[in-house]
Amino acid sequence: MMQKGALNIEKIREDFPILKRKVSGGKSLVYLDNAATTQKPLAVINAIHDYYMNYNSNIHRAVHQLAEEATLEFEKTREKVAEFINARSTEEIVFTRNATEAINLVAYSWGRTNVKKEDRIVITELEHHSNIVPWQILTSEKGAKLDYVGTDDNGYLKLQEYMNYLESSKKKKVKLVSVSHMSNVLGTIVPVNDMIKMSHEKGIPVLIDAAQSVPHMPVDVQKMDCDFMAFSAHKMLGPTGVGILYVKKEILEKMPPFIGGGDMIKEVHKYETRYNDLPYKFEGGTPNIADVIGFSAAIDYLNKLGMDKVREHEVELTEYALDIITKVKGVTLYGPRNTKDRGGVISFNIGDIHPHDLATIMNDHGVAIRSGHHCAQVLMERLDVAATSRASFYIYNTKEEIDIFVSALGEARRLFKI
Amino acid sequence: MSDDIYREIILDHYRNPRNKGKLLDADVSIHDSNPLCGDEIDIHLKVHGDKVKDIKFEGRGCAISQASASMLTEMIMGKPLTSVKDLTKDDILENIGLLNLGPARIKCALLSLKVLKLGMVKYYTDRDPDSAKKLETDSTSL
Numbered sequence: 360m361m362q363k364g365a366l367n368i369e370k371i372r373e374d375f376p377i378l379k380r381k382v383s384g385g386k387s388l389v390y391l392d393n394a395a396t397t398q399k400p401l402a403v404i405n406a407i408h409d410y411y412m413n414y415n416s417n418i419h420r421a422v423h424q425l426a427e428e429a430t431l432e433f434e435k436t437r438e439k440v441a442e443f444i445n446a447r448s449t450e451e452i453v454f455t456r457n458a459t460e461a462i463n464l465v466a467y468s469w470g471r472t473n474v475k476k477e478d479r480i481v482i483t484e485l486e487h488h489s490n491i492v493p494w495q496i497l498t499s500e501k502g503a504k505l506d507y508v509g510t511d512d513n514g515y516l517k518l519q520e521y522m523n524y525l526e527s528s529k530k531k532k533v534k535l536v537s538v539s540h541m542s543n544v545l546g547t548i549v550p551v552n553d554m555i556k557m558s559h560e561k562g563i564p565v566l567i568d569a570a571q572s573v574p575h576m577p578v579d580v581q582k583m584d585c586d587f588m589a590f591s592a593h594k595m596l597g598p599t600g601v602g603i604l605y606v607k608k609e610i611l612e613k614m615p616p617f618i619g620g621g622d623m624i625k626e627v628h629k630y631e632t633r634y635n636d637l638p639y640k641f642e643g644g645t646p647n648i649a650d651v652i653g654f655s656a657a658i659d660y661l662n663k664l665g666m667d668k669v670r671e672h673e674v675e676l677t678e679y680a681l682d683i684i685t686k687v688k689g690v691t692l693y694g695p696r697n698t699k700d701r702g703g704v705i706s707f708n709i710g711d712i713h714p715h716d717l718a719t720i721m722n723d724h725g726v727a728i729r730s731g732h733h734c735a736q737v738l739m740e741r742l743d744v745a746a747t748s749r750a751s752f753y754i755y756n757t758k759e760e761i762d763i764f765v766s767a768l769g770e771a772r773r774l775f776k777i
Numbered sequence: 778m779s780d781d782i783y784r785e786i787i788l789d790h791y792r793n794p795r796n797k798g799k800l801l802d803a804d805v806s807i808h809d810s811n812p813l814c815g816d817e818i819d820i821h822l823k824v825h826g827d828k829v830k831d832i833k834f835e836g837r838g839c840a841i842s843q844a845s846a847s848m849l850t851e852m853i854m855g856k857p858l859t860s861v862k863d864l865t866k867d868d869i870l871e872n873i874g875l876l877n878l879g880p881a882r883i884k885c886a887l888l889s890l891k892v893l894k895l896g897m898v899k900y901y902t903d904r905d906p907d908s909a910k911k912l913e914t915d916s917t918s919l
Contacts, residue, residue, distance in 0.1 A: 711792070713839035715814050719882060720779040731814045739815075745837045746815055774783045 386725030545694030
C-alpha cells in the first residue's frame with residue numbers, strides 16, 4: 360500500500376533484494392534493527408561487485424589503468440562524503456574501519472597529545488560504549504578524569520549539569536567534550552549546536568558521535584561547528600568496514616599519526632619518516648577499497664531521496680509506532696515522547712518479559728528487533744534495567760510492518776500470560 | 778518455536794525461582810555474565826563431605842537463563858561432587874527440556890552450568906588440580 364508522505368516506499372523496497380526473503384519458516388522479513396545496521400540497496404552491492412569484477416587494484420600507488428580507476432572511485436567517495444556533511448574540503452575526511460575506530464583515532468592521536476594529568480573529558484550517560492571506553496583508556500593512562508552529564512527520566516540530557524562543567528572548566532581543566540548526536544537506545548536528539556556553541560565559548564573542542572544521526576537527518580558540520588565527527592557507512596545503506604572521521608583541518612594538521620605504515624608516508628628513511636599530506640597521514644595500510652566505493656553508491660541513493668525526506672518518513676513512522684505501542688498493556692517506553700526530539704528508535708520493555716525472550720518470540724513472526732544493553736550499559740544502569748528491546752526504522756519500513764510488530768507483541772503477552 | 782520454549786515449567790521457574798539468594802557460609806561463590814546479552818548469574822556453593830550441602834543462585838536475565846539456573850540448583854542439591862563435576866551441556870538441556878535451542882539462545886541456557894563449573898574450578902584448584910584443569914577446559918567450551 361502506498362503511504363502518504365515523504366517517500367515512495369514501495370519503489371524503495373524494490374531496491375533491497377533482502378526484503379523479499381522469508382524467515383522463520385515462511386514469514387516475511389520485518390527488519391526493525393536498523394540502528395544496528397541497515398540493509399543495502401542493489402546499487403551498493405553492484406558497486407562492490409563491479410570493483411572486484413572490473414577494476415580491482417590497490418590505490419594511490421601504481422600507474423596502471425586499473426589502479427587509476429580504483430583510486431579515482433575511492434577518492435570520489437571522499438568528495439561525496441565531504442559534500443554530504445558539508446565539510447570544507449576532502450582533507451578533513453579520514454576513512455577508518457568504523458565509527459569506533461574514528462573515535463579511537465582521536466583519543467590516541469589528539470588525546471595523547473593534548474590531555475594531561477588532572478585534565479577532564481566530559482561525556483554523557485547517553486553514550487555508546489564506543490564513546491566511553493576510548494576515553495576511559497586515555498584518562499586512566501594519563502591520570503585524567505572522565506565526567507558524565509546525566510540524563511533525566513525522559514531521556515533528555517541535564518543541560519544544567521553540562522553548563523556547570525563548562526562554568527568550572529578552567530579550574531577543572533576540561534579538555535574535550537564528546538557527545539552523541541542521537542542516542543542509539545532512546546533516540547534522543549541531543550541539542551549539539553547549542554552545546555558546541557557553549558563549549559567553544561570556553562575554548563573547548565567538541566567531538567560528535569554521529570553514528571545515529573548522519574544516516575537519518577541532514578547534518579552540516581560547518582553549521583554545527585563541531586571539531587570532530589565520527590560515523591559509520593553501514594548504518595546508512597553502505598557496507599560494513601567503513602567509518603568516517605571528520606576533523607577540522609586546523610586541528611587535523613597538528614595531530615600526530617595514528618597507525619604507521621604504508622600509504623601514510625611521503626618518505627621513509629632508516630630512522631625517520633616524513634608523513635603524507637592530509638588526510639592520508641591517518642590512513643596507514645591498504646584501506647577497505649571495495650567497501651568505500653560501495654559507500655559511494657549509498658550516498659548517491661540517500662541524496663536522491665533527500666535527507667529531509669528520510670527524516671520526515673521516520674518521524675511519521677515513529678509517531679505511528681509510539682501511538683500504538685503506548686496502548687499495548689504492560690509496555691514501558693523509554694526516551695522522549697516528542698518526535699521532534701527523537702529519531703526512529705523505540706526502546707521498551709513489556710511486563711516481566713526479558714528482552715531476549717521477546718526477541719525470540721518476535722523472530723517467530725519474522726520480526727527482527729534488537730534486545731540487550733545496546734552497547735550502552737552506563738545508560739542501562741541509569742534506567743535501572745538490565746536490558747531493553749529496541750525497534751528502529753529506516754527508509755524502507757512501513758506502517759504495515761509496525762502493525763505486524765505490534766501484533767507479535769500481543770503474542771508475547773499471550774505466551775507469558777500477562 | 779516460542780510455544781515450545783516458554784512452557785509452564787520455564788515460566789514458573791522464571792517467576793518463582795528455587796534456591797535463589799545468598800549463602801553466607803558458602804565455600805565457593807562465583808559470578809559470570811554473558812557479554813552478548815548481559816545475563817548474570819552468581820552461584821554460591823556449600824560442600825559437606827563429598828556432597829553439595831547447599832546451593833543458591835542470584836541473577837538477572839532472560840527466562841531461559843534464570844529458569845535454567847533455578848532448575849540446575851534443584852538438580853544438584855545433595856548430589857555427590859563427582860557426579861556434579863561431570864555434568865555436560867546435554868544434561869542441562871535435557872533437565873530444562875529445551876533440546877532445540879538455536880545458537881543465540883543456547884548460551885542463555887548454559888550460563889548457569891558455566892558458572893557452576895567455574896565455581897568448582899575454584900573449589901578444586903588446591904584440592905585436586907587435575908579436576909580443576911578439566912573443569913576449566915569444560916567451562917571455556919560452553
